[in-house]
Amino acid sequence: MAKILSLFIFVAFAMVVVANASTTSIGTEGICIGDMFALIPKCIMYVIGPPGAKVKPSQECCDAWLKVDIPCLCSKVNDDVEATIDMEKVVYIADYCKRPLTPGSKCGTYTVPTAGL
Structure with missing residues:
Protein backbone atom coordinates (compact mmCIF):
# COMPACT_ATOMS: atom_id res chain seq x y z
CA MET A 1 0.00 0.00 0.00
CA ALA A 2 2.85 2.39 0.84
CA LYS A 3 4.41 1.81 -2.60
CA ILE A 4 1.12 2.63 -4.31
CA LEU A 5 0.76 5.82 -2.26
CA SER A 6 4.35 6.82 -3.05
CA LEU A 7 3.78 6.19 -6.74
CA PHE A 8 0.57 8.23 -6.69
CA ILE A 9 2.29 11.12 -4.93
CA PHE A 10 5.21 10.97 -7.37
CA VAL A 11 2.87 11.03 -10.38
CA ALA A 12 0.80 13.88 -8.92
CA PHE A 13 3.91 15.92 -8.12
CA ALA A 14 5.37 15.23 -11.56
CA MET A 15 2.15 16.43 -13.18
CA VAL A 16 2.37 19.70 -11.24
CA VAL A 17 5.97 20.13 -12.32
CA VAL A 18 5.20 19.41 -15.97
CA ALA A 19 2.24 21.80 -15.96
CA ASN A 20 4.44 24.48 -14.43
CA ALA A 21 7.28 23.76 -16.87
CA SER A 22 5.10 23.90 -19.95
CA THR A 23 5.34 27.70 -19.96
CA THR A 24 9.14 27.76 -19.79
CA SER A 25 11.68 27.70 -22.58
CA ILE A 44 9.74 12.82 -2.30
CA MET A 45 9.08 10.54 0.67
CA TYR A 46 11.15 12.84 2.89
CA VAL A 47 9.34 16.09 2.03
CA ILE A 48 5.67 15.08 1.97
CA GLY A 49 3.23 14.54 4.76
CA PRO A 50 2.16 16.63 7.66
CA PRO A 51 4.51 19.19 9.17
CA GLY A 52 6.54 17.92 12.04
CA ALA A 53 9.01 15.10 12.41
CA LYS A 54 11.73 15.06 9.84
CA VAL A 55 13.23 11.82 8.57
CA LYS A 56 16.90 11.54 7.66
CA PRO A 57 17.10 11.25 3.87
CA SER A 58 18.73 8.30 2.16
CA GLN A 59 22.16 8.50 0.58
CA GLU A 60 20.42 8.30 -2.83
CA CYS A 61 18.38 11.39 -1.96
CA LEU A 73 14.33 24.38 -8.81
CA CYS A 74 13.24 27.01 -6.30
CA SER A 75 12.01 29.14 -9.20
CA LYS A 76 9.66 26.26 -10.13
CA VAL A 77 8.06 26.02 -6.70
CA ASN A 78 4.52 27.32 -6.99
CA ASP A 79 1.39 27.11 -4.82
CA ASP A 80 0.62 23.58 -6.03
CA VAL A 81 4.12 22.36 -5.18
CA GLU A 82 4.01 24.08 -1.78
CA ALA A 83 0.66 22.38 -1.10
CA THR A 84 2.33 19.01 -1.77
CA ILE A 85 5.66 19.33 0.02
CA ASP A 86 6.77 20.68 3.38
CA MET A 87 9.38 23.36 2.71
CA CYS A 97 22.94 16.54 2.72
CA LYS A 98 25.51 19.30 3.33
CA ARG A 99 24.23 21.61 0.59
CA PRO A 100 22.01 24.01 2.49
CA LEU A 101 19.72 26.59 0.99
CA THR A 102 20.97 30.16 1.32
CA PRO A 103 19.47 31.79 4.44
CA GLY A 104 17.03 34.52 3.49
CA SER A 105 16.59 33.17 -0.06
CA LYS A 106 13.19 32.35 -1.51
CA CYS A 107 12.02 28.97 -2.68
CA GLY A 108 8.56 29.63 -4.06
CA THR A 109 6.91 31.84 -1.46
CA TYR A 110 8.93 30.20 1.35
CA THR A 111 11.78 32.25 2.82
CA VAL A 112 14.66 30.12 4.04
CA PRO A 113 15.22 30.85 7.73
CA THR A 114 18.47 32.42 8.87
CA ALA A 115 18.91 29.88 11.68
CA GLY A 116 18.83 26.09 11.23
CA LEU A 117 15.59 24.30 12.01
Missing part, protein backbone atom coordinates in the same frame (compact mmCIF):
# COMPACT_ATOMS: atom_id res chain seq x y z
CA ILE A 26 14.00 24.88 -23.51
CA GLY A 27 17.71 25.10 -22.65
CA THR A 28 18.84 25.58 -19.07
CA GLU A 29 15.19 25.36 -17.99
CA GLY A 30 15.08 21.86 -19.49
CA ILE A 31 18.08 20.88 -17.41
CA CYS A 32 16.33 22.20 -14.32
CA ILE A 33 13.25 20.10 -15.07
CA GLY A 34 15.51 17.10 -15.62
CA ASP A 35 17.07 17.78 -12.22
CA MET A 36 13.62 17.82 -10.65
CA PHE A 37 12.63 14.52 -12.27
CA ALA A 38 15.88 12.98 -10.98
CA LEU A 39 15.29 14.35 -7.49
CA ILE A 40 11.60 13.52 -7.02
CA PRO A 41 11.78 9.70 -6.88
CA LYS A 42 14.77 9.80 -4.54
CA CYS A 43 13.52 12.44 -2.09
CA CYS A 62 21.50 13.27 -0.86
CA ASP A 63 23.37 12.19 -4.00
CA ALA A 64 20.53 13.55 -6.15
CA TRP A 65 20.30 16.76 -4.07
CA LEU A 66 24.02 17.44 -4.56
CA LYS A 67 23.59 17.46 -8.35
CA VAL A 68 20.59 19.78 -8.82
CA ASP A 69 20.40 23.46 -9.76
CA ILE A 70 18.82 24.70 -6.54
CA PRO A 71 18.00 28.28 -7.62
CA CYS A 72 16.33 26.96 -10.77
CA GLU A 88 10.82 23.00 6.22
CA LYS A 89 11.57 19.38 5.36
CA VAL A 90 13.27 20.55 2.16
CA VAL A 91 15.48 22.84 4.26
CA TYR A 92 16.22 19.89 6.58
CA ILE A 93 17.25 17.69 3.64
CA ALA A 94 19.44 20.46 2.24
CA ASP A 95 21.19 20.87 5.59
CA TYR A 96 21.50 17.12 6.19
Whole structure:
Protein backbone atom coordinates (compact mmCIF):
# COMPACT_ATOMS: atom_id res chain seq x y z
CA MET A 1 0.00 0.00 0.00
CA ALA A 2 2.85 2.39 0.84
CA LYS A 3 4.41 1.81 -2.60
CA ILE A 4 1.12 2.63 -4.31
CA LEU A 5 0.76 5.82 -2.26
CA SER A 6 4.35 6.82 -3.05
CA LEU A 7 3.78 6.19 -6.74
CA PHE A 8 0.57 8.23 -6.69
CA ILE A 9 2.29 11.12 -4.93
CA PHE A 10 5.21 10.97 -7.37
CA VAL A 11 2.87 11.03 -10.38
CA ALA A 12 0.80 13.88 -8.92
CA PHE A 13 3.91 15.92 -8.12
CA ALA A 14 5.37 15.23 -11.56
CA MET A 15 2.15 16.43 -13.18
CA VAL A 16 2.37 19.70 -11.24
CA VAL A 17 5.97 20.13 -12.32
CA VAL A 18 5.20 19.41 -15.97
CA ALA A 19 2.24 21.80 -15.96
CA ASN A 20 4.44 24.48 -14.43
CA ALA A 21 7.28 23.76 -16.87
CA SER A 22 5.10 23.90 -19.95
CA THR A 23 5.34 27.70 -19.96
CA THR A 24 9.14 27.76 -19.79
CA SER A 25 11.68 27.70 -22.58
CA ILE A 26 14.00 24.88 -23.51
CA GLY A 27 17.71 25.10 -22.65
CA THR A 28 18.84 25.58 -19.07
CA GLU A 29 15.19 25.36 -17.99
CA GLY A 30 15.08 21.86 -19.49
CA ILE A 31 18.08 20.88 -17.41
CA CYS A 32 16.33 22.20 -14.32
CA ILE A 33 13.25 20.10 -15.07
CA GLY A 34 15.51 17.10 -15.62
CA ASP A 35 17.07 17.78 -12.22
CA MET A 36 13.62 17.82 -10.65
CA PHE A 37 12.63 14.52 -12.27
CA ALA A 38 15.88 12.98 -10.98
CA LEU A 39 15.29 14.35 -7.49
CA ILE A 40 11.60 13.52 -7.02
CA PRO A 41 11.78 9.70 -6.88
CA LYS A 42 14.77 9.80 -4.54
CA CYS A 43 13.52 12.44 -2.09
CA ILE A 44 9.74 12.82 -2.30
CA MET A 45 9.08 10.54 0.67
CA TYR A 46 11.15 12.84 2.89
CA VAL A 47 9.34 16.09 2.03
CA ILE A 48 5.67 15.08 1.97
CA GLY A 49 3.23 14.54 4.76
CA PRO A 50 2.16 16.63 7.66
CA PRO A 51 4.51 19.19 9.17
CA GLY A 52 6.54 17.92 12.04
CA ALA A 53 9.01 15.10 12.41
CA LYS A 54 11.73 15.06 9.84
CA VAL A 55 13.23 11.82 8.57
CA LYS A 56 16.90 11.54 7.66
CA PRO A 57 17.10 11.25 3.87
CA SER A 58 18.73 8.30 2.16
CA GLN A 59 22.16 8.50 0.58
CA GLU A 60 20.42 8.30 -2.83
CA CYS A 61 18.38 11.39 -1.96
CA CYS A 62 21.50 13.27 -0.86
CA ASP A 63 23.37 12.19 -4.00
CA ALA A 64 20.53 13.55 -6.15
CA TRP A 65 20.30 16.76 -4.07
CA LEU A 66 24.02 17.44 -4.56
CA LYS A 67 23.59 17.46 -8.35
CA VAL A 68 20.59 19.78 -8.82
CA ASP A 69 20.40 23.46 -9.76
CA ILE A 70 18.82 24.70 -6.54
CA PRO A 71 18.00 28.28 -7.62
CA CYS A 72 16.33 26.96 -10.77
CA LEU A 73 14.33 24.38 -8.81
CA CYS A 74 13.24 27.01 -6.30
CA SER A 75 12.01 29.14 -9.20
CA LYS A 76 9.66 26.26 -10.13
CA VAL A 77 8.06 26.02 -6.70
CA ASN A 78 4.52 27.32 -6.99
CA ASP A 79 1.39 27.11 -4.82
CA ASP A 80 0.62 23.58 -6.03
CA VAL A 81 4.12 22.36 -5.18
CA GLU A 82 4.01 24.08 -1.78
CA ALA A 83 0.66 22.38 -1.10
CA THR A 84 2.33 19.01 -1.77
CA ILE A 85 5.66 19.33 0.02
CA ASP A 86 6.77 20.68 3.38
CA MET A 87 9.38 23.36 2.71
CA GLU A 88 10.82 23.00 6.22
CA LYS A 89 11.57 19.38 5.36
CA VAL A 90 13.27 20.55 2.16
CA VAL A 91 15.48 22.84 4.26
CA TYR A 92 16.22 19.89 6.58
CA ILE A 93 17.25 17.69 3.64
CA ALA A 94 19.44 20.46 2.24
CA ASP A 95 21.19 20.87 5.59
CA TYR A 96 21.50 17.12 6.19
CA CYS A 97 22.94 16.54 2.72
CA LYS A 98 25.51 19.30 3.33
CA ARG A 99 24.23 21.61 0.59
CA PRO A 100 22.01 24.01 2.49
CA LEU A 101 19.72 26.59 0.99
CA THR A 102 20.97 30.16 1.32
CA PRO A 103 19.47 31.79 4.44
CA GLY A 104 17.03 34.52 3.49
CA SER A 105 16.59 33.17 -0.06
CA LYS A 106 13.19 32.35 -1.51
CA CYS A 107 12.02 28.97 -2.68
CA GLY A 108 8.56 29.63 -4.06
CA THR A 109 6.91 31.84 -1.46
CA TYR A 110 8.93 30.20 1.35
CA THR A 111 11.78 32.25 2.82
CA VAL A 112 14.66 30.12 4.04
CA PRO A 113 15.22 30.85 7.73
CA THR A 114 18.47 32.42 8.87
CA ALA A 115 18.91 29.88 11.68
CA GLY A 116 18.83 26.09 11.23
CA LEU A 117 15.59 24.30 12.01
